[in-house]
Amino acid sequence: MWLRPSARKGRDAPPLSRDRIVEEAVTLLDAEGADRLTMRRLAERLGTGSTTLYWHVKTKDDVLDLALDMIFAEVLIPAESRGWRADITALIDGWRAVLLRHPWSAALLSRPMLGPNVLARSEFLYATLLRAGAVEPHLTAAAYGLSNYVIGSGLMQATWPTGAGQEARQAAQEHLRAHRESYPALAAHGPHVAEADWDTGFALGLTWLLDGIQAGIAGK
């Protein structure tokens, strides 16, 4: 009784808020991946009981949605314009970097992304394309093409077991080599060969898309 802790549980825990929960969720996701995130583990890290989290958040999915939106804040929106191609390239590159920095996000991409940060990036994309002179149907096609391309790339690369999943990666290569005669082209030129060139490949594809968009604008 005399020694009853004056403040909260932890040493200096700031007073638990929705933001703090999401923040901790992101670091937990970064550290251990999507399937290791449970409400109990999250609560423990925050120095509270798992029940308490439900006061600030309705369901676990909410935490995931919020975490997903939070990392999109890291994608910085070009302040001053250097031309639409440069602006869009910067945005898309930043977007991709975030997806790769938080590989768990790939698994969450299948839920509707309507958070403010995501919307702000989409807004910038649309606005830039409009300013560049894009009109329908090229406008929508451009916006979607670019988004889909980044998302697909991020998903693909985050999925592919590089770095961390050494044994899984080994297994995959082994798998391909074992079926070499079934997939000759794949075995000879597949992802495991030119493995480090994700960046080059991504940049090339992006160029193609931008060229197509530019041609569409000019030709209109």
Add this chain to the structure above:
Amino acid sequence: MWLRPSARKGRDAPPLSRDRIVEEAVTLLDAEGADRLTMRRLAERLGTGSTTLYWHVKTKDDVLDLALDMIFAEVLIPAESRGWRADITALIDGWRAVLLRHPWSAALLSRPMLGPNVLARSEFLYATLLRAGAVEPHLTAAAYGLSNYVIGSGLMQATWPTGAGQEARQAAQEHLRAHRESYPALAAHGPHVAEADWDTGFALGLTWLLDGIQAGIAGK
């Protein structure tokens, strides 16, 4: 005792095999979505105990991996060539159609796809590009660009609450309209406006990618 069922449980159940399990898993996924798939429910549909499934399959994830690979068998690989652009277009369009026909697949795209059906399609893609004359780094960029583009598109469109999720879709539109002043370009030209033109947009983006690939081949 006298009336002991001669065959198995159900009327005419064929003798439960891994294939039958996966097949039923796909129809269950099609009918109710990814989160309604549990081993118990799956077993019940098959007229067996849930335990039995584990004799044919190691984990639930195996079922998901197998189901994902199974639907890729629906993507038909062009038998005789009509030129590399046409061939690739056919493959990619088929691929996209499958992703949209089985929306649950979007959520599973984040796991490594190494099943035979997936690999066979990748093989065809690489082989076609090689035959068209693509060389590195354009080869990898092309293969990845195309794959990423379909995957992203499928994910995006399957995610976006169309048709089925009426209320969710309404909510999303409402959400955008409510923040109209924050996202002017998005509100004016966003996805909810030109909503039906997924196909056109997809085709346009695909054209851009193919044009870029073609230019890369020619210029080499």
Add this chain to the structure above:
DNA sequence: TCGGTCACCGGATCATTGATCCAGTGACCG
């Protein structure tokens, strides 16, 4: 100063689910 409200917290508990233990069971073989 006092009583009460209310934002916030958490132990106990429930239902669901993936997975395993172990005891069958019957077809087939030598």
Add this chain to the structure above:
DNA sequence: CGGTCACTGGATCAATGATCCGGTGACCGA
């Protein structure tokens, strides 16, 4: 005919998302 072996499933376990309900203390108006 005895035994092996592919196959089945009831009971059970541990983990997890979520809820019930009883605290607790800061603050506020009287």
